[in-house]
Amino acid sequence: MTEPLQHADHLLRAEGLECERDGRTLFSDLSFSIVPGTLTRVEGPNGSGKTTLLRILAGLNDNWSGQVYWCGQPRQKHWDLVRRNVLYLGHRPGIKMLLTPLENLQALVAGRQQVPGRVLGQALEQVGIGPWSHVPCGQLSAGQKRRVALARLLFADEPVWLLDEAFTALDVDAVAAVERLLEDRVRQGGAVVMTTHHEPAMQGMRRIRLGGAGEQGPVTRAVGEVD
Amino acid sequence: MAFDSFSAFIIMEGHGPYVWTCYGVFFLLMALITWLSVRDRRRVVRTQQREQTVASPGQTDTVRNERTGGGFQRIPTSQSESISKS
Amino acid sequence: MGQQQSLSITVLDPVTTSPGLFQSMVAVLQRDLRLSIRQKQDLLNPLLFFVMVVALFPLGVSPESEFLKEAGAGILWVGALLATLLSLDHLFRFDYEDGTLEQMALQPQPLFVLVLAKTLAHWLATGLPLVILTPMLGMMLFLDGNSVAILCLTLLIGTPVLSLIGSVGAALTVGLRAGGVLLSLLVIPLYIPVLIFGTGTVMAAAGGSDVSGHLALMAAMLMLAVILAPLAAAAALKISLSAS
């Protein structure tokens, strides 16, 4: 399984996804695939199921029907492979207020990836947290905490990244820097799926539009379309 | 019949109160389960009947229109108006 | 685009590219212990609660040494049980709220292994201190040396079982805002056998009988809990996460 990826490989493929929540259909008959070297933005108004879709792709949410494939095979047969190869960063990214940025980063990657301590320090420097790397995260601002969470992306080796509201609380410079980081990653062949509230200025971005459902049930069908 | 008379059956040599309380509560709770179940069924059916008679074909369209975005327009109250005047 | 050549990114093999089970368990344990040490109040509260509950019995029932000698083991066991119960709600709640639990569920290692590490950390931070405090409280309840020793032994085997069974309840209620009371309701019935064997062993020892059989039975319960509870708790956590 370690041969290099081709552009044509389908890393993740969803077929006929349907998700219902509290008796209301969020989306139905949703099909798309995530291929290497692409950036996909999940779009839709509040409450249209963007976060839910990312959680389904990550394997956190079980309340859906349809089929998800990993590299062409049903995902449920390869859970260990999927978990290792898909990085999910939720809008609550697992940062502990009582731990320092360095300890947080260490604990977060400990089970996934062998990373020398030196790299962790460098990553924190790179996201502008260097001077605070030994201060408890509770003392940092919301934007700084977000930077700590995103520092993982500087050395993460997973081919698929699922980022939920990754830009929240970041300042303008940081947003631009993260966009550059994602573009680089995509150029190398990584696949990024994300939700953002601002329109990122990135070329070749694919879109999955979720219509948003009204009180009465499914109003629009979601379609994956490529710009 | 294990008893000589009806009153002997009721009294049961002094154990009557215990035995009859038990049977009374037994039938009471059995009736309670049945009543609760029937009430639940009635409730489900009634709310559903109401929904089905109220629902009309045009409804979904209005809902579709209502649920676009929201304009976040400020709502004038008497207080805010007096501030803007002064 | 002219990018038909192979890409520099590969699909990773979870076996060779991620840390092993033991290493990831140690990481979880280390983080949780570190957090316990920094959150001193959480560490102290169950202990204070334990001491106070035990102090209520002489005050509320009788300070006579005869009564306390008779009831001491039971009082200490019930106190330890309630103190554990009190601390359970925090076992997964903070991790659930800040997203750590999601990250754990997505690690390549099976979740029950990480849950086991978390439960071990919970026991080290609450159960073990309770056991260490027991001799002192035992003296205050006029228990003799032999009884205190057996009591400590039963608590040493029993409190990990309490943490393990409790982890299932905590996992089931972690997604609920008012989960704390419900958690007690779910867990207390499951605690009853542990309590019965714990106090029963001390009483049998006080009666002069050999208790190695009783202790073996408790150890068997611990084994069963170590094997089954993390599996159930991991399943429950996945259900709770799925709903958030």
Add this chain to the structure above:
Amino acid sequence: MWQFFHKLGSPKWFYGIAGRFMPWLLGLGLVLSLAGIVWGLAFAPQDYLQGNSYRIIFIHVPTAFLAQSVYMMMAVAGVITLVWKMKLADVFVRAAAPVGAILTVLALFTGAVWGKPTWGTWWIWDARLTSMLILLFLYLGIIGLSHAYSDEKTAARAVAVLTVVGVVNIPIIKYSVNWWNTLHQPATFKLTEKPTMVPEMWVPLLLAVLGTYLLFGWVSLYRMQTEVLRRERRTRWVKDVIAAGGGSQLKSGGA
């Protein structure tokens, strides 16, 4: 086999087939349990030790048996929910849990009232009664958990895990309570443990047990039908059932 499973997963099919079984369950259940009770109350001979108070056995034993079996059935349904994600299994758990809890209360109540003339106190920490009390706690936990979640699927799966954990614990609880009982009181007079029971006593008891099982079958099917109607309310067939008004009566499905 798999087709049967698939069919059983279809709510509409279930609704119909349950309606066909229910009248039989109700009729036969009423006849058997009433026959058992009347026989036991009026015609069975007196117990030479306990006198007439033993006649409580004809409701105490059926409710106690049934309360325990209902928990077992719920655990089986829990396994089915977790492994095959069959919706009807979860519908059963929802429908049966309150009934099981009420049966446990009945078993406890009749046990306590029976205890008064036998032991001289309303309550005694007898192994059986204590086990029943713990069973009641387990039921209350399940009901509490199933109402705590707003999402039905989550509630179903959480309850399934809890019932399975509970059923693993039941033998341990029973064993430990029995052991505890011998530790504290040398074998006392047990309510229902009789070395010999004449046929005039156990035949009506058997009838009453069978009858209550059938009645439980009826009430759980009825409650399951209600739950199915509620869950499937947006589907065509439920709308037809409702429009026909058939679902509103107790005899929906023809009892």
